Amino acid sequence: MKYYVGIDLGGTNVRVAKVDEEGNIIQDIIERSHGSTGPKELVRDTIFSMLDRIEKLEECEGIGIAVPGPVDIYNRVMPISNNLKDFEDYPLAGLIEKRYKYKIPVYIENDANMAGLAEALLGAGKGKPIVYYLTHSTGIGGALIVNGKVLSGQMGFAGEVGNIIVRDNCPKHSKYLNAGSAESESSGTGLGRKAKELYGEDATSKMLFDKAKEGDEKAITIIDEMADNMGRLLATIGQVVDPHIFVLGGGVSESSELFWPKMIENYHKYFNGIKYADVAKAQLKEPGVLGAALLVKENGKV
Amino acid sequence: MKYYVGIDLGGTNVRVAKVDEEGNIIQDIIERSHGSTGPKELVRDTIFSMLDRIEKLEECEGIGIAVPGPVDIYNRVMPISNNLKDFEDYPLAGLIEKRYKYKIPVYIENDANMAGLAEALLGAGKGKPIVYYLTHSTGIGGALIVNGKVLSGQMGFAGEVGNIIVRDNCPKHSKYLNAGSAESESSGTGLGRKAKELYGEDATSKMLFDKAKEGDEKAITIIDEMADNMGRLLATIGQVVDPHIFVLGGGVSESSELFWPKMIENYHKYFNGIKYADVAKAQLKEPGVLGAALLVKENGKV
Structure with missing residues (x-):
């Protein structure tokens, strides 16, 4: 069985989940996102520590991040950011990739796209x-x-x-x-x-x-x-x-x-x-974090 | 070098071309389509005879057909046909496939889609x-x-x-x-x-x-x-x-x-x-027939 990690980064909460290849949520962590403190603090104090708590992260195929806004997937950044302060052009995916010595690919996409992906693969659009x-x-x-x-x-x-x-x-x-x-x-x-x-x-x-x-x-x-x-x-x-x-x-x-x-x-x-x-x-309860994990399965491709 | 055959089936003319993998037209035949005579006669008297004149057809990777109207690509038929009489649900692609003893795959698509494909791969969208x-x-x-x-x-x-x-x-x-x-x-x-x-x-x-x-x-x-x-x-x-x-x-x-x-x-x-x-x-002169040939290269996939 393969495992994927999804991150749903919202203006209010961050949700990190470990998901198996059939779409079952194995582990699920939620914390406040403190959207107003800026990306550096959010990544250091919240996202890294949440990822560190994911069991056997090193055995997961990759990490997908859903963010509240359009994403330039070619450069893996948000070209604008209205819901997360100072995330414009912030290299979130690259920073997470660099944190771990083992190679773990990181993808980033818009949260509505990720909810749609989850509904397409596991929900009403299956x-x-x-x-x-x-x-x-x-x-x-x-x-x-x-x-x-x-x-x-x-x-x-x-x-x-x-x-x-x-x-x-x-x-x-x-x-x-x-x-x-x-x-x-x-x-x-x-x-x-x-x-x-x-x-x-x-x-x-x-x-x-x-x-x-x-x-x-x-x-x-x-x-x-x-x-x-x-x-x-x-x-x-x-x-x-x-x-x-x-x-x-x-x-x-x-x-x-x-x-x-x-x-x-x-x-x-x-x-x-x-x-x-x-x-x-729509059928799913948490399509954002699920879609973010499934993005890894699809290799983050358009 | 691989070769593909494109057919541009219009209400006025049929164009059949042999195209190489770089998009060069190697051989090009045009005839009147006699759109009013019905599909059986058109296929028997025009399309088959044009295909038979394509040099080394048996060495081509496949045949793509561009038609003037929407195509149900899952069933390879036109669900409606306003420009070609009685082509509604007519199994054109299947009939061409059956004619040849060697296996040659046949794909069918809408002509605007094929013009777009050609422009995307070889024209202004390259x-x-x-x-x-x-x-x-x-x-x-x-x-x-x-x-x-x-x-x-x-x-x-x-x-x-x-x-x-x-x-x-x-x-x-x-x-x-x-x-x-x-x-x-x-x-x-x-x-x-x-x-x-x-x-x-x-x-x-x-x-x-x-x-x-x-x-x-x-x-x-x-x-x-x-x-x-x-x-x-x-x-x-x-x-x-x-x-x-x-x-x-x-x-x-x-x-x-x-x-x-x-x-x-x-x-x-x-x-x-x-x-x-x-x-x-748009840059190309004959994007329809070229796109039809390129559809073979792309395996006719959505």
Whole structure:
């Protein structure tokens, strides 16, 4: 049996897991990431000490790291870093490789890509050649996995599908996102903004779903617009990659009974093809750390 | 030296070429395809006889076929066929394989995908890991080539990017295309329709470019809208696959001096990333037949 180590480096927690080749988590360690202290301290005080506690690390095939942002996989760095302070261009993978005298390869990738890889290999996409993973949460991101390999892009921006415009004539809400983009209009953040506009400063995106369930027409209109936006996003991605399956994860996807049927109806309406992809819910609990470990198995290749 | 055979099966002509592993065309035969006579006659009277004339066919590594429409590569058939009569589900690849007593593998793929493969391996995209090929002609289609492999999709509809909506509130012009889709609004066909609306029934898309050059404001507005639509299409594709380069082929791309700078400006405006893909003109004269031959080299794999 071969073993791989995954690291899920988030803004709040670091998770390090030893995983076997069948995807079973053998050992699992979680600590606070202290994202604000900077990379040098985080690597020295947290990541190294966590790795040192992994049993028989020297017998593992390699280490995969999932980070919250795009990754330039050719140079193994994050070209920008909004969620981890000063990680821009920081040689995290190289530093971990250098720490150990035995040769252990280290790969680094975007966390949504790693969640998608795990779902493709072990979760809802298992057995399908072309899997498109979409996370619909605070933000909206995606990952393309073809025959078990993730497409990262020249600079890690493949899958930044939240920026795709799904509706014209919308105001611009963020410096980094197009006006009318899927993320601006239909992410948890976008829905929260719309909830506040309707129900005041304390309102949340969850309130919008509750109100819609109660029959509130304004809330229903917003949820229906979201189902249209998300269906159009699926169709747009479908015309580019024509996957066998879309796997949807993230908090907003949890409210599926309310908008999934309409989202899927709209996806079909906007897609030109003769066979629609399945649309399924993500299945795994910790896809980030699992995907990071599986990246080692796939040799970190696009 | 290894040799491959490419077949470019179009609605008007069939082209069969023997190609060496460096992409040189060694032998080249063209005949009318008589697309209206049906597949049985076309295969028996034209394709078989053309293949029989290929020198030392038995020493070639295989045969690749480029066809004008989506291909289900898993079953090696066209699930629909608009340009070749009765080719829907016709087992062309299997029939060619069976004709020869020696084992010669036969692959089949969409012609835009094959043109993209040729441009990726030998043309404007040579040396780049992720190439996105876009043909901007009568229609609009695309192809994703990652490390020399084409992504075809579950049913051959990857790359049917002409159907992506780039503008809201447009009328619907075709049963198969979204209202406001790139192809409806900005293909040669779409531009021809707009030219006719402005200048009468004899007008063509070319006239639109000529009028714009002369300073006609209505024509300039339409060309500027096209530059916006095409820039938005590039950005949308870019958010899904983040390629190293976009390679643009097709007749409308030839008028590049008029709209390319604005198209590229709009691509940058709508794309969220830290590095833009290069945008280059296609370089090859016969990319279809060349790509079909190269498909053999790549073992016909997605």
